[in-house]
Amino acid sequence: TGYSAKAVAHSWEAQAGLPPELDALLGGGTELLVALPEHKVPLPGGGRASQCDVFALVRRADETIAVAVEGKVNEPFGPTVGEWLAAESEGRKRRLAFIADLLEIDAAPADLRYQLFHRTAAAVLEAKRFKTDRAAMIVQSFSQDGRWFDDFARFASLLGLSTAIDTAATKVLTGGLPLTIGWAKGHANFLLA
Numbered sequence: 001t002g003y004s005a006k007a008v009a010h011s012w013e014a015q016a017g018l019p020p021e022l023d024a025l026l027g028g029g030t031e032l033l034v035a036l037p038e039h040k041v042p043l044p045g046g047g048r049a050s051q052c053d054v055f056a057l058v059r060r061a062d063e064t065i066a067v068a069v070e071g072k073v074n075e076p077f078g079p080t081v082g083e084w085l086a087a088e089s090e091g092r093k094r095r096l097a098f099i100a101d102l103l104e105i106d107a108a109p110a111d112l113r114y115q116l117f118h119r120t121a122a123a124v125l126e127a128k129r130f131k132t133d134r135a136a137m138i139v140q141s142f143s144q145d146g147r148w149f150d151d152f153a154r155f156a157s158l159l160g161l162s163t164a165i166d167t168a169a170t171k172v173l174t175g176g177l178p179l180t181i182g183w184a185k186g187h188a189n190f191l192l193a
Contacts, residue, residue, distance in 0.1 A: 007142045007190040008053050008071035009037065014190075018058060021184035022069070022138055025168045026060055033057040033064070041068075041122035045095030050122040053140075063133040065180075068123035070115070072141040073191065077151055081117070082110030104173055105158055116155040120181060127177060134178045136168070142186040152183055 011019045017032040039055035054069040070077075078084075085092055096108050099121045108117050120137040127135035139152055146165050153163060161169035161181060168182030 001192065004053070004071035004073045004075060004142065007073060007186060008069070008140060011140070011142075011186050011190045012037075012054060018056070019140065019184070019186065021166065021186055022067070022140060025138060025166065025182040025184045026058065026065060026067075026136065026180070029060060030065075031059040033059055039068075041125055043095055043118060043121060043125075044098050045091040045093070050118040052119065052122055055122075055126060057130060057132065064130075065134045065136050066123055066127035066130055066132040067136045067138060068119050068126065070119050070137070070139050072139055072148060073143055074147055076148055077113035077115040079114055080111055081108045081114045084114040085110070103159065103179075104171075109158065112155055112158065113151050116152065120155075120179070124173070124177065124179060134180060136180040136182070138168075138181070139183045140186050141165075141183060142188065142191050144185070144188050146183075146185070149183060156181055 018030050023030045035054055035056040037054055039052045040049035042049045052068040053071040056067040058065045058067055099117050100108055102121050102124055123135040123137040156163045159171050163169045165183050166185055168180050170178050170180045172178050
């Protein structure tokens with residue numbers, strides 16, 4: 001109780017579709033097609049996959065969206081890129097170069113959180129695999145004071161996007177795939193469930 005895994009699980013199971021804060025972030029009127037908890041997305045350059053707290057396929061109007069969800073309460077987004085690269089290996093360098101290329105950025109700055117990079121890459125990869133119209137990476141945060149939002153905002157800025165709590169922003173990748181990222185504030189009741 002009070003941690004992200006349980007809060008996320010209860011918030012998703014309490015709905016007939018997407019949790020309302022995610023529905024609103026994606027523009028409203030969504031239909032949840034499938035949701036998979038702890039969904040793993042392989043990335044090159046290492047043995048560990050990116051594990052989405054929830055991966056969902058969602059329909060909105062005539063679009064299908066691949067959504068990678070990262071649940072949070074008070075825990076950070078893990079190590080920075082610099083900390084993650086401290087155990088430097090060819091595999092880690094290759095993975096980071098792959099992610100930078102996929103997200104169309106020059107490089108991953110050492111002071112940004114690595115988890116945001118690989119979770120967003122997971123959304124793009126699954127959008128391509130399932131041939132969806134759009135990819136989305138959403139932080140579903142139950143922190144009522146927006147803890148760690150600054151890390152997310154700095155990551156969004158690197159992608160050329162500006163965002164706020166309960167808003168989303170979209171970047172169109174080369175090839176035409178829209179990538180939406182956003183921060184959805186979950187209801188505090190799920191911290192007590």
